[in-house]
Amino acid sequence: MLQRIQTLWLFLSTTVIFALFLFPYLQILNANGTARAIKVTGVYENIGGQIVQTSGFTALTIGTVILGILPFIVIFFYTDRKKQIKLCYLTIVLILGFSFWLAQSAKSIIGDMQLQFENYGIGVILPCFAVLFVILALRGIRNDEKLVRSADRLR
Numbered sequence: 001m002l003q004r005i006q007t008l009w010l011f012l013s014t015t016v017i018f019a020l021f022l023f024p025y026l027q028i029l030n031a032n033g034t035a036r037a038i039k040v041t042g043v044y045e046n047i048g049g050q051i052v053q054t055s056g057f058t059a060l061t062i063g064t065v066i067l068g069i070l071p072f073i074v075i076f077f078y079t080d081r082k083k084q085i086k087l088c089y090l091t092i093v094l095i096l097g098f099s100f101w102l103a104q105s106a107k108s109i110i111g112d113m114q115l116q117f118e119n120y121g122i123g124v125i126l127p128c129f130a131v132l133f134v135i136l137a138l139r140g141i142r143n144d145e146k147l148v149r150s151a152d153r154l155r
Contacts, residue, residue, distance in 0.1 A: 004078070006140030010071040013091075013133035016126050017068035025123030026106045028113065038106055039123065040064045060105060067091075067098050071134060081145050088138045092131055099127040 024037035024044070037044045042056035070091050077084040102123075 004140060004144060006084075006137040006144070007075050007078075009133045009137035009140060010075045013071040013130045013137070014068050016130045016133065017064065017071070017095075020064055020123050020126055023122040023126065025102055025121050025126075026110070026115075026119060027121050028110060028115070028119055036109075037121070038109055040102070043109055055109075057105060060101065063098060063101065067094055070094065071130075071137075074137075081141055081148075084141050085138060085145075088134050088141065091134050095127050095131050095134070102127070 020040045024039045026038040028036050028038075030036060030045075035046045036054075037051075040057060040060050042053045042061075044051050045054050046052075047054075070087070074084055074087045074091065077087060
């Protein structure tokens, strides 16, 4: 049923993952004093008062799009709740792997530089919210499954 609460949670998870395109997950200052922002699309620097993309992350961008579409696709498996649950677990694992990929790509950009709390952007916590929303969707799917089982017992 598309009007269930898990639809909202899965849609929010999709929205949060796509919000990674808007918000940087790391902001650092170079040795020469220019600001750099690392997003899933690439590294952006402030050069001459303009924001310029200095390097791009094509694979990371494609991975973000695929990962963002996955919770949205899970919504349409509402008739097969067992498959929906499996896909939710797969989504959680993929989001965690994606977070590791984000960390490794940032580590390759910054090298051995020490990061402070103010270096982290909003994009760092967005995958955590996506996992939380998928877990809440799983809870709703399980409640629906229990409801269907109890109705089947009454027949």
